[in-house]
Amino acid sequence: MKEEQQFLNDKLREEQVEKIFNINKNIQKNLRVRLEKLAKQYGLTSPQLSVIFKIYETPAITLHELSSHMRLTKSTVSGIVDRLNRQGIIVREIPKDNRRIVNLSISEEFKKNNDIYSIKKKFIKDLALNSEDNSSINIEKIIDGLEEFNLLLKDTDF
Incomplete structure (x- = not known):
């Protein structure tokens, strides 16, 4: 039994x-x-927009840091950055004190024509407001559940 x-x-x-x-x-x-x-x-791909969001949040981020954050290979992220650089969206800067790294930033021209903060805010707002029951209590329940699940995953020893 x-x-x-x-x-x-x-x-x-x-x-x-x-x-x-x-x-x-x-x-x-x-x-x-x-x-x-x-x-x-905005005429972009989702990986390109993700790169723009991250560089906006972390100006002068390196390619290595960006690829680590995005959990993609350095060559994949480099390809995305290359395309954005050719479009004039991202600027690559090599610091004079360390020629081995490349810092990435959003071009002034792109920032002038696009409010990146508002774009990201719209994405997040649409996620929260697009549900049928979008009360802050229900959103808090979702957050609590996801945090609990995250803790459950962290507690395992492998």
């Missing part, structure tokens, strides 16, 4: 974990789709 109960508990746990993975996959997909729609409005 005890073995049967353990089997049922294990089976339930397996199903719950599978459900968590599927929900997470769908969340990632939905965020990507929304970011792609926003990026398209």
Whole structure:
């Protein structure tokens, strides 16, 4: 009897974990789709817009730091940066005191023509306001649940 109960508990746990993975996959997909729609409005791709957001938040970030943040290879991020540089959106600067690194920043021209803070704020606001029940209580429940899940993942020893 005890073995049967353990089997049922294990089976339930397996199903719950599978459900968590599927929900997470769908969340990632939905965020990507929304970011792609926003990026398209500005003639950009979602990775390009993500790079712009990060460089805006962290002026003079290095390519290495940017690729680490985005969890992409340095060559992939370098390709994105190259295209944005050719479009006049990103500026590469080599510091005089350390010629081995390249600092990245948003061009003054792009900043003059685009309010990056407002673009990002619109993306976040649309996420929160696009649900049927967008009360701050429900949003707090989502935040609490995600924080709890994050803690659960951090506590495991591998």
